Amino acid sequence: MTQILLQQRGMSRRSFLRTTGRGASVAAAGLWLAGCGATGDGAAGEGRVSVKLGWIPNVEYSGIFVGVADGFYAKQGLEVEVVPGGPNSPVTPLVTTNRVNAGIEAIPENVATAVAGGAKLKIVGAGLQKSPECWISLADNPVRTPKDIEGRKLGITLAGKNTALVFMKKNGVDPDKVTLVPIQFDPAPLAAREVDAIWGFASNQPVALGLRGIQTHVMPMADYGFNRMQSVFFVSQATLDDPTARENARKFLAGSRQGWDAALASHQRAAEVTIQKYGKDLGLKLDEQVKTLSAMAPYVSGADAASKGLLWMPDTLIEETIASLGSIGITADRSLFTNELLEG
Structure with a gap:
């Protein structure tokens, strides 16, 4: 299972390279990314926080970028250092050893697996309240419900196969009535009508196809019983136990909420900040x-966003996440999650 998780993470990154169409630029940026990793002691000084991203700077983290650019962290009395991610640049070890103060992982599996291995970590916020994993089909031949999958050819990555089979079982789909076609994350087989649908992410392959004038239909897995929070914010237990570090982490989440509110209010502005300040040399369009x-x-926004604010993890989402992780062989319980830093 660990190997599957690593493949899922790696493949999603390769899909990003294909989507941007600037693989060479990102590869060249690898040297820069390698030089930006945290190398010193991440023990929090008063008013300073370092956050490690799960991947290279792009709009997935635009709420943080806007938080810095528009002074939301500064208003909290914080100086925030953004540490980019990249190939072979894991997040959980740096947070576990307190070399950085906070981390963002694309999927909660990575944090849960680290905790199962003895790391003392807590997920303290959900950047994505709903999983963007989905079935993507062409608009003129849509897959609208799980049962529509039967009798179809489905393009599936090695990383996504286990998730897809779990989804089918949960929704009463007979896998013997489905033809699984191995593909990469590139949506070209769908565009060429070699398959009827592909497994992917709502913010990835549909965007890439849309830019080519190909309209798609998206069926989120979260709408059919397979949901888990993603883009999770997490810290070490040591941070929660230290008064100064804890207060810094609380302020960091408060500033991140404000940054994300602003990013959602103006996608154009958020994208400009992302490209001009953080992804300038990565060939982002x-x-x-x-x-x-x-x-x-x-x-990004869940049902409780209006009353509780962004990043809040409602009980229902925590339970959905635990159940979904369990269905793919990852053990987690409520002790992995806490809203204490978001409560004020």
């Missing part, structure tokens, strides 16, 4: 980043 954030936005 403005129109693509705007569309990616627009596709991602519905997954």
Whole structure:
């Protein structure tokens, strides 16, 4: 299972390279990314926080970028250092050893697996309240419900196969009535009508196809019993136990909420900040980043956003996450999650 998780993470990153169409630029940026990792002691000084991203700077993290650029962290009395991610740049070890003060992982599996291995970590916020994993079909031949999957050819990555089979079982789909076609994350087989649908992410392949004038239909897995929070914010137990570090982490989440509120209010502005300040040398395209954030936005705000604010993890979401992780072989319980830093 660990190997599957690593493949899922790696493949999603390769899909990002394909979506941007600037693989060479990102590869060249690898040297820069390697030089930006945290190398010193991450023990929090008063008013300073370092956060490690799960991947290279793009609009997936635009709420943080806007938080820095528009002074939301500064108003909290914080100086925030953003540490980019990249190939072979894991997040959980740096947070576990307190070399950085906070981390963002694309999927909660990575934090849960680290905790199962003895790491003392807590998920303290959900960047995505709804999983963007979905079945993507062409608009003129849509897959609208799980039962529509039967009798179809489905393009599936090695990383997504286990998730897809779990989804089918949960929704009463007979896998013997489905033809699984191995593909990469590139949506070309769908565009060429070699398959009827592909497994992917709402903010990725549909955007790439849309930019080519190909309209798609998206069926989120979260709408059919397979949901888990993603883009999770997490810290070490040591941070929660230290008064100064804890207060810094609380302020960091408060500033992140304000940054995300602003990013959602203006996708254009958020994309511009992302490209001009953080992704300047990575070959990111403005129109693509705007569309990616627009596709991602519905997954950021949950039902409790109006009353509790962004990043809040309601009990129902925690239970859904635990259940979904369990269905793919990852053990987690409520002790992995806490809203204490978001409560004020």
